[in-house]
Amino acid sequence: MPGDITNTTDGHRSDNRWQFVSVPATAEERTERTARDAWTTLRAALNNAVRDELLTRNPAALLRVAKPRPRKTRPWSADEVRQFLESARAEGDPLYAAYVLILVLGLRRGEVLGLRWEDVDLTAGQLAVAYQLQRIRRQLLHRQIAVTMNIYSEATSAATQAALKRLGEQFGT
Incomplete structure (x- = not known):
């Protein structure tokens, strides 16, 4: 189950919560990539050798390698979302409320980070x-969005309200 911490063969601990992260699905996609x-x-590496004057030209530059097809991402199923959120909640992940807002309400990352x-x-x-956090020219800017979205209790689930309350308790508000 996602969220289980297991020991890998090399003795390191592994968090399985991220097992749903997309990887190339077929052997052909893996081969192209x-x-x-x-x-x-x-x-x-050969460009460095040319720059260091060990080679006169880069033979790899003469090759044409096909660009791999863009990866087709598969959205998580409702069960996968539930497993992920349960795992994050059980482990006390400090980003649990953000995960809920993104996955349940569909907020964007910048909108979640811009909440006050x-x-x-x-x-x-x-x-x-009303605000979002944006990175522009290596600076983080807290900017007001054009149209404020008001999300009311009818639209928020019990999980969303519980996550926000938990976050409020965590920060003492």
């Missing part, structure tokens, strides 16, 4: 999404 990655590494406590009303079960 592996070939492209190997060629990229070889080309970079004054936008959250725990007693009424209301949430106003």
